[in-house]
Amino acid sequence: MKNQEHILIIGAGLCGSLLALRMAQRGYRVTLMEKRPDLRKEVIDSGRSINLAFSDRGMKGLRLAGLEEKVLPLCIPMRGRMIHSADGQLFMSPYSGRSYEYINSISREDLNVMLLDECEKMPEITMLFNQRCTGVTLETAEATFEDYHTKEIKSYQADVVMGADGVGSALRKSMLDHRKFLFSYGQDFLTHGYKELSFPPLGNGGYQVEKNALHIWPRGKDMMIALPNLDGSFTVTLFLSWEEGKDSFESLNSDAAVTDYFEREFPDALALMPDLLEEFKTNPTSPLGTIKCSPWHAYGKVLLLGDAAHGIVPFYGQGMNSAFEDIFVLDRYIDKHEGDWKAIFKAYQDERKEDTDAIADLAVDNFHEMKAHTARPIFQEKRKLEIAFEEQFPKEYFSKYSLVTFREDLRYSEAMRRGRVQDKAILNLIHDGKFTDAMSLHDKLDLVKQETRKMLHDDEVVE
């Protein structure tokens, strides 16, 4: 199919490059504009995380574009959370009782390079780098860019402009400044920031700790995590308060303070981090926040997608995954209303906003769960029971984590609604001592279903 309409996409990050590819596959003429240099030709610091947890909803987006086989070699399966307790004990908490359900660690750069290479193969796509969008005229879909080298300002006319330009979106700013319709915008920062560190590979390219896990050091107020890379290294992320409390990025202001903190909180990890002090000084400390805004579209001419529309904190590992799922959902509405961008954008936002609001809220909940609850006995008992349910009754039980991460057929909003109630039901039952040794596992599951059903106020259970 040839479609001569011209779509201009701002941002050739993860969302923008997959979006460009899919729109070109549909036959549109696409211009993909990126403010940074081409990362396939120059080493650039993206300023974002080095690796990411990639899971089923993200795969749904890649599958739509025919890239499932291409992405698999970039993936390292992570089958569960390896919890490093304060007393040095290790505890593996699987992500699911179904052995085929796991998440993957993937390099942001490798994934972005693969997507750009695929875009390069499409004659419908023109890619321009070092072009920073400075604003968009919403009514006419005209976007203005400044060339990084020459500083030349140039305008591009399109039929539609799609903003996949991340949390600092220039398109979103143009919508905020427009003042001819009501534009709601909110940004909530966490009191914690993050800093990336690393475990180097072993001399033979092996891994210093278990490769197929997402490692977590939950310490109540703070948390550290580590995800494996293909070269045997791990990218380690410390989540710590900016300035509040005894330990904060502000108080860790000397080698001695950093060493003392790691000796107290993460002694097993410290032993694996020969470059800690250098990395701590050199690597940036960055903020974490949630961005919600509405509407995502205007005049049937512009649309926000990915982080530009909904920036979320990284604790469910769903930011990129939800951005890829955005493309899947948008594609469905293009099928339904092709030729009428206003109708496409409206229907898309009507469905999608509720879901990205849900994952934004779940991600903040998971911050508290990961840094504090994963270390608590009642949480660990709940997870053991849930894993047993999923192993023994794989078609009957899905934990909240499974609903959000592996049930790509279920909307985030529905996963949140069912998952939250179910969590509450199990925790109440454990707390009230309702599970007895005499009960079979299926009796316990029936009890959870009954309690969940009561709390959902209808007879729907998770199926």
Ligand code: FAD
């Ligand atoms: P971005 O990746 O930010 O890409 C935007 C692109 O637009 C960039 O290339 C940028 O250079 C370009 N751009 C920006 N402004 C302009 C402009 N004015 N003109 C032209 N181009 C512009 N998600 C997961 O799914 N799993 C995880 O495990 C995970 N971990 C994370 C860990 C951390 C610490 C952080 C911060 C995020 C994490 N995320 C994770 C979220 C994920 O990084 C984002 O959701 C994802 O990158 C969104 O993709 P995007 O293309 O919308 O935005």
